Every structure is written in C-alpha cells, then in structure tokens.
Amino acid sequence: MAFFEQHAHPVPKTFLGKYIFSFDHKVIAKQFLWSGLFFLGVGGIMALLIRWTLAYPGQSFPILGSILFPHTNGIVPPDTYAMLFTQHGTIMIFYAITPLLIGAFGNLCIPLMIGCRDMAFPLLNMLSYWFFFISGALLLSALFTPLGAAAGGWTSYPTLALTFGSPGVGQTLWYMAIFTIGISSILGAVNYITTIITLRAPGMGYFDMPLTIWGIWMTAILNAIFVPVLGAGCLLVIFDRVFGTSFFLAGAAATSGSGDPILYQHVFWIFGHPEVYILILPAWGIVSDLLSFFSRKPAFAAKATALSMVSISVLSILVYGHHMFTTQMSPLLTQSFMTLTMTISIPSAIFFGNWLGTIWKGSIRFDTPMLYSLGVVFVFGLGGLTGLYLGTTTTDFYLHDTYFVVGHFHYTMAASVLLGGFAGIYYWMPKMFGTMMSEFWGKIHFWLTMLGINGVFMGMLFIGYGGMHRRIYNPFYYEELRRLIPMNEFVTISALLLGGSQFIFLFNFLWSVWNGKKAVANPWKVGTLEWTIPSPAPSYNFKDIPVVKCGPHELGNPNLKDGKDFQYQTEELVTS
Amino acid sequence: MSGIFGIFKFIVSSMGVIATSLMLSVANAKDGTDYKSTNYWDITVPPEDISVNGHLIDWLFNYTTYMNLFFFILVCAGLFGFAFIYHHKKNKKPLYTYGNKPVHIWTVTIIGVAVFIGIDATISAISNNDLRNVFLNWPKEEEKPLKVQVMAQQWVWKFRYAGKDEVFNTQDDVVTVNDLRVPINRKLLFQVTSKDVIHSFFLPNARRKVDAMPGRISRIWMELNKAGKWPIACAEMCGTHHYMMGAKLTTYTPEDFESWLGQAQRVAMEVNDPEDLNLYWGWKWEVR
C-alpha cells in the first residue's frame, strides 16, 4: 500500500553526520531517548527535593543541598520550591515523556513496524529533534537568570504568570521554550501522520498495523490539532508580558483596560486535556501489543481497541472543562462537562476488557516487558478510577487542588506512561542497540519501582483526601495538617526508594548498550515486521520492502506446524 | 519462574520492615507536635464535617469508593488470577481467538455497560442533583443569609461585613484580616474576588472551595452547624507565600455571633477612617 518506495539513504561518513545531524530515524530516536532519560533524571531529582522539603522542612537536603543552596545551609528556600514544582511538572511532561514515548518510540517503531526505510520527511525529522534541543536549552537557561525560572506551577495561569506576578525573564523564557517544543511536536506529528498514511508496506491495511502504531498515530493527530492551541496561548501571554497587551490582565494591575485570565484557562485546557491523552496513547498501544505477544495469542478485539483509541481522541476535546469546575462556569457548562467526562471512561473500560481478554487463556511468559505491561494495567486501572471522583463536580469541589489530584494524575500519567516506556525500552533494546538487557536486574527494577510508585501515589491520594492542598512549601504551617506528617514521611521514603531503584535501570541500560548480551534477530519470537530484519536494525531497514499477508498478532494458531507458535506478517495466514 | 515470586516475597517482607519503621516514626513525630495516634487510619480521613451539606460530598465519595473497589478487585482478580492460572508452565496451549465472536463482544459490552451504569451514570446523576438542588441553589433574600465579601490578595484574606446600614463599602463596615467569623445554623453567602492573582477560597471542613479571580466576582453559599475554630486555606498557586495564606474561621452560636458582631461594629465606627481610601476595597453587593 506504500504510495512510493524510498531509496536507502547513503550511510553518513562523518561523526557529525552519523550521530549529530543524522537523517536516520533510528539515530534520531536514540537522540530523543538519551535526551528524555537526561531530563527524566533532572525532573526526578527535583521531585526528590520537593518531597524532602515536604517531609523534613527545615532540614538540609543531603549532599546536593549544600551545593545547590549554600545561602540557606542546604535547605530549599520557598521561592526555589515554587520553581522546583513548576519545573518538575514541565520537564516531566514536555521533556521526559514526550521525547521518550513520542520522540523515541515514534521514530523507532513507525518505519520498522510498517515496513519502510525511513520517515516520509527525514529533514523534518531532524529539525524536530533540534527544535526540541533548543527548547530544552531555553528552559534550562531560565534556571540561571537572576530572578530564577518560572515558578507559577506548570500550568502557569495568568495573572500570576504576567509581569507583575512573575517578574524577571524566567517566565517569558518558559513560554518561549514551550512554544519551541510545540514547533518540534508539530513537525514530528506531520511526519508521523504522513508516514503512516503513505508508507505502509504493500498489503498492510490500517487494521494490520500493530496497536503501538495506532497509539502513536492518534497521538500525532492530537498533537497536530491541539499543540498549536497551546502555542497561541503562549504567544498571547508573551504579548502580555513583553509588549504590554492586556489579554489576560485583570484586577488592580489592569490600569489601562482589562482582559480575562479565565480565557487562558480555557485555551490551556483545550490543549491540556488532549495532552494527557497524547502522553498515554503510545503506552496504551505498546501495552496492548506486548500483552498479546507475551501471552502467545492474538490481541483480544484488536479492532475495538484501535477504534476506542480513535473515539477517545475525538472525545478528549469535549471534556476539558473538568479542570475548571471551581472557576464557576455557568451551571449548564459545568453539568455538560461532568456528563461528557463520564462518557470518556467508556473507551478506557473497553481497553481493560480487551487487555484482560488478551491474557485470558494465554500461555504467559513473564519476561520483563510483560511484567511492565501487566503493571500498566494495574496502575492505570487504579489511576483511572480515581479520576471518577474528580469528574463529579461536587466531590471535585473538595478534591480540586489537593494532593488527591496529584496522586490521580501521577498514577495515570507518570506511573502508567513510565511503566509503558520501560516495557518498550526492554522490549526494543535488541532492535535499537543489538543487545539484550539483563532480565534479572530488570525484574528487580520492576518490583522496586512498583513498590515505590504505589507507596508514593497511594499515599498522596490519602493525604489529599485528608485535606492537604497542593503546591505548598511547608504543610506544617496549618495545624490541622500536622496529623498528615507521618503519611508525608511515608510518601517521601517511598519516593526515595522509587528514585533509588531507577539507578538499577540506569546501570542495566548503560551496561547493556555497550556490553550487553548480543541479541538475535527475533529474541521475543514475534511476527511484526521489525523482527524480520537483523538486530540491531541495519541503516536501510529492509533490503526488500516486505509484502504483508496477515495481521500483527498471529500467535498461537493451532494450524502452525514444526513447533512454531507464531508467524511473521509476511507469511500467508495458515488456515489448515 | 520461582525466581520472580521469590523476589516478590522478599519485597513484601521489606514492605513489612518499612511499615514497622513507619509506625515507630509516628510515635516519634517530628516538628515538635506531640502527635501520637493510636489508630493509624485516623490520619487518612477528611477533617471534621461542620457543614449541613458536606455529607452529600462525603457520601458520594464513599459510594464511588465502594463501586471503584468492587470493579478494581474484579480487574485485579482477572489480572493476578489469569497471570497465575495461565502461566506458560501450567497452560502450554493458548486459546487462538481474535476476541471478535459474539460471545466475546457481549461479555465485554455487558461488563462495560455495568461499569457505566453502576458507577459513571449513577455518580453523575447524584452529583448533578446535588448541584442543582443544593450547591447552586442560592439562598433567597427571605432566608436572610449572612452576606460576607471576601477579597483575596497576595497573601492575606480580607473579609467585609456590611455594617448597620446593610450597605457594603461604607464607613461602618466590619473589615477583618484573616479572621472570618460566622454563625451556625444560618445560611452564609460569600462573594469572592481577588485583587491581584487567582487564589482559591478553601474551607476543608465545609468541603467547599471557589476560585477568587481578579476581574470577576464568584460566589459560594453554605450553612455550618458546629461551633469552633477551623482553617481556611488558599488552594490555588498564588506566589511564593501561597503556603502561608491561611486564615481562621470561627463559628459561633447565633447569640455569640450577635454579641461579637455588635462589638465589632462599635469598634468599626471608631476605628474606620473615612479618609482612608484603603478601607473601601469592597464593592456594591452583586444581585443576581
């Protein structure tokens, strides 16, 4: 079905051409992977600084504290604390999850799984990475400005985010960084969508694509439509900050005419709600595929899963108002958003039915990628259900802006996406780097991470329900919150465990990249197209463009002979 | 695969170690409060509900929790159960099905519909009802609600009561900083705004909050039924000292409130300086 055949591009000779300014989607995927892991570390350290401050206020953060905060004896000061939670949110969402799940897996998996030699627009692909790089540089540079980086929460609501609320250039740099990463996302989205539409191998209909590709495709479509909305919002605030317009200015500072700060919230969440689906869709796709592969049977109702992804993408725009229940929108709007938010849980319920149906009566192998996929089912089930409390307006009146919300979105966004990302890294390591990661250390990493995740975010659910509101530097200021101190401590200890166990992953990963056991072409015995080529994938991907003759989940067919329990997508479906 | 379960057992026992050390740390709680809890679960319930309608929110929360637990336990039964029963050593031949036969479709559909009706539809109907009949059912003039204007600013709460002239923003208004005093068993109607950035007027013991936004006036009504001292917090990031933007809510019996208000009004007449423009941060009470 490919609209055209790409020529294998010439192998670059220089170091710059091979590793820095490469057109090869696999190299760009690795660039995104390394960058994403770097920012994941930075964001993680910020999280630990936050947790330390919440559990042990007035105590110096060990080792790093005296280096980072010499003027306060290693204790995190309140304005820096505000900067920390702002940057933690921004970095994790835009600079860790986006490059890892969308940049790295999108770039790696799309051409390999649909059977073509590279993305439709390799130059655009390279530009997408470099815009991301520039954006990261802009964001980090703000940390070194005299008044510090943005400190108004990752959502950066005006009027706090306007000049009088956030003086200094840090907040403006934040908006510029977000605008730039928006350009990177849109360039990537154009590439992904066009590649998937026009370069699928002959014989590969849309429902013959692996569900990973469906997830990434829906992500790209949402990116193309809704990231510009955020871009427009950023432009408007930049105009307000730098040129003195009054789009969002109100209150005492609006001396020459006033705008509407709530308009920003509408614009932001029109982007913001689809954004959370953008972040989770690749992980949903990966999990749907891996559950099938490691149960050695086809994905249960794969078509329904794909269509649920489409319907969730369509519905995602209609529910954004549930982030704004406390801003007193009209009763009609409030009630409509609540009802629509309830309907969006139907496709998610279908996912669960299909995931459980996939492992039902399977022959399950518990390799590390499978453990992570099962982990995603657990944490997303938990996280998704906690969303119901926030979707009903009356309970949201109590829970909005408390730690309950923090626990909810970390379960759904951080835990699920990260576990899905780890599943992908362990799974595609052979194809990316030609080596296998250690199964033993992978399993230890998995259990410690699960323990840490559940400790931290379940604890947050309880703290939030107990009444602790968010983004506060010292909860002990309120006498009534002092009873939550032990729980806060528990959360911090779990967070330290979670952070510490990521070093196991880091060592496993770095060791495997350079010294790992050499991988065979198809170590997982799976039939999707990327496993028909050697490990690591050669620069031209496919010597001959494959012709697809069956679906991606052909496992466990009783008609298969010779001890095989799967068939490649290039083989005719065995019927007898 | 005993390897994994061996590791799992190890992890579970270390959980036990962590949990035990936590119990000990509760006994040695830091930061000077002699807080000792005999019941660890005590610390995980919401603060005392002192409002007439807060129980609606608590009830809905609990109902959602029971329904969630039910379905989540089902999911876990499937997840852990299938993982155990269909381990490849126990089940060598997987079932080759695409999951698109009528029986499969019906099973998933029925489960989906059950989830939707059992949880989603029910809780949104209940919440909708509560919104319409209670929370957005503003007190009428005949019910003589106590009207208070709330001005949020970085980083204090200011409260204004109309004085004896029952008109806001006049010289006889009672104006307090971080100190809200209200009677119980009487409807309270607040109009809330902000001077600078967005704040949020949060009363945990009444289970309610509403954002205080510059350039707009939002409103909230409630009725409280227990006397005492309670916290008010700001629940929207508003700057460096957002964490210190707390205020005190004091609920009085109607008689105590009348005596406090009378005294406060007398003091206001003496203390309020009509020349001081800063006194007039209030606004004409919005009638909607």
Added chain:
Amino acid sequence: MVAKESAMNIDHEGKNIANSIAMIITLVSFTMLFAVFFLGYAIFRFNAQEWPPMGMDRVGLGIPSLSTLFIVLSSITLVVVERSIKKGEKKVAKYVGLLSLILGFSFIGSQFTLWESLRDRGIFQGTGIYASLIYGFTWTHVGHMVLAVILKLWLVAKVFRVPELKELKENVVRNISAFWHFLGVVWVLIYITLFVL
C-alpha cells in the same frame, strides 16, 4: 495504485500525495493557532456591553482595506504564476511573480502603516482589550507573512534563475502557494470580523 504505470511515475505520484497530506496537516495546525485568536476575540466581544469597550473609537477602514486589496491581489497573481509554471510560460511566471512579491511586501508595509497610524492616535497595545486584539492578531499574522514572503522570494528567484520551468518541483510550488492563500483567507477573516463588523 495503478500497477500498469512505470515505477518512476508511481513514486512521483506517491511523493506528491505524501506532500499534499503533509501540507494539509500543517495547514490544520496553523488553523488551530489562528482559531484560538478568533475564539478569544469572540468571547471578549460577546461579553462586552459595548464594542469597542471603554468608549474607544473604531479603527478606520482605510488602511485595513488597502491591506486586503494588496493581499487579495497577491493571491490572484500567485494563481496566475502557478498556472504559467504548469504551462511553461516563463515570461509570465517571471513578471507576474515579481508583481505578486511586490504586493506581498506592500501588504507587510501597510501593516506597519496601520500600526503607526494607531500609535499616532494614541492607541498602543496596552490601551485596552480592543487595541490588544488588533495588535496581537496582526502581529501574529505578519509574523507568518514574513515566513511566506521569504518562501515566495525563494520561489520567484528560482523562476528567474532556472533554465526550464519544468525543473521546479510541482509540490513545492503548490505548498508555497497553499500557505500564501491560507494566510490570505485568514487576513480576510480578520478584516471582516475585527475591522468591518
């Protein structure tokens, strides 16, 4: 796909389709960006008791109408250029292309004149929401126009330099003109909603 044609033609056809799809997605993205501006404007306008608010006078239609004229003519001339490139009429492509480019520059120039005339009347970007909308909208549009003018400059220069018009890739020409016409449509919408209505 048509199997009878030669592989080269299929590839060429296929690459064109891929380019068109990519251009459509790009235009969807740009549409969403401008849509937010229109959304914000609609909300401000419908919630205001009077428009323009704060007793300001409406901005005169003179310069905006001139801008509209420039940009519409530049789009029409660009269509002529496209057609002549397809037919291989080099002279037409060269001189009408030059005219289209000049009209594009004139549009940008007229925007600067608009801003200057506003400033002369004491309407700066901080003078309330009406002014903010005008400046914000037109700045964003001009920012995109600058990009479009650079692309058009490249195209016209190529038309002048290339020996045979056939060497110009058809999808490049189509994409640049699609972007140009898109910005023209956006301007007409701005003109109608912000200045006329």
